[in-house]
Amino acid sequence: MLLVGWEVGVRLSDLPAFVLPPPSQVARTAVEVAPLLGDDVATTLTEAGLGLLVGAVVGLLLAVLIAAFPLVSDTVYPLVTLTQTVPTVVLAPLLILWAGFGLLPKVVLVALTAFFPVLVASVTAMAAVDAEHAEMVAGLGGTRRHQFWLVQLPASVPGALGGLRVAATYAIGAAVVAEYLAGQSGLGVFVQRSRKGYEVDQILVAVALVAGLTGLLFLLVDGLARLATPWQRPSSTPRPGRTPA
């Protein structure tokens, strides 16, 4: 419906193609440029994937430190939150200055975007540990170390994965922005080039690609998350409440 309306609207109003091309033209362009986009897509996916991985690991480690040491929680957590107030566009030039034009600054930028949702979700999950479980461990003579390994850490997994799902939706976008600002390859570079040539149809192809890749990445992370938390899989047997044993 939307596409048909767009097509009809553009044709009726006689808009020039460098303002808004009709979807049929975008589709044609997509087919034309598809063979050329392989490298760009590969670059963007590499940056997003690596960044997401680094961000998730850093986020989880930091969450563990925050949960284990109140001092870290008091000093580092507010600082980390502060870094999130700085927009990517401002950070990117700095990162390029420090880390060059290659893969590294992009990965760092994606990681910076991705680690925060993972961190917040994990910290929240660890803080909200069921008192019942903590007491059970203490009642069996468990120390703080046992509490951490047996209860806190595993209890944080679903939360951390929830954060990772959120991070996955940001990752591709962050990579594209980083490339747009300074890159040699990637979808962001493709957008940059297209903009300079007023090739709006190509920009729209990139937009669709970013949305599609983000969707794919999200599905992938979601699938991994389900695999990692099998106890949360809806069981085929009905949940037995107080059935006689």
Add this chain to the structure above:
Amino acid sequence: MRHGPMTSSLSTEAPPTSTPALEVAGLTVTFPGAREVVALQDVDLQVRVGEFVAVVGPSGCGKSTLLRVLAGLTPAGARVSGRTTVGPATAWMPQRDGLLPWRRALPNALVGARIAGQDRATADARARELFDEFGLTGFERAWTHELSGGMRQRLALLRTCLPGRPVLLLDEPFGALDAITRRRMNAWLAGVDLAGHGRAVVLVTHDVDEALLLADRVVVLSDRPGRVVLDLRVPRDGTDGARRSLLEALDPEGTS
């Protein structure tokens, strides 16, 4: 099968039954605040090795608090005075099962053994034996939400027994179950030698029949503040008289 102090199965492994497994003298627990609550007052309790003691009392009489103090889980902010001598280690089983949803049944059973630092292979083998005794064979790989209420409680009890702590502290282990399941659980538990092998058990319950069925001795706590009003050895032949004295102690005014 009830274990009196002279039961033969104890004499092989257990030290003499006069050895106290835990002892509490003049225990008073207060929760300070605008309205100070005295949960327990001057409670004396001695449990010998090989003994199964049930603590009964009306709800809110502090029996769970007593168990928590014995388990070293003194509630935050509580003021505790008196002398508590508990053996080297206790294993406490909460009212709710406390099973970890991210562990399957067998790994859940091993939590206590892991805390006790037991060898993994030995604990695993022992756990599988107990799965049989506790009627859980075939459910080793089940997630906890796939188990029935009765199975969950048995699994929690298994987890509590497995580390081989000398004192088991059970807080209404079957309190959350329906009446039929609870009766079955009690019938089954009466046949399990919990207090054997040099162990001692303290069971908290509000069910007089459960106490009489399972315990060698029943201690009755009064309404808040909890005080020991009766300490009764359960006779091995016919519990009707014991039942009557327990009910009288629980309801001194005879309102029921």
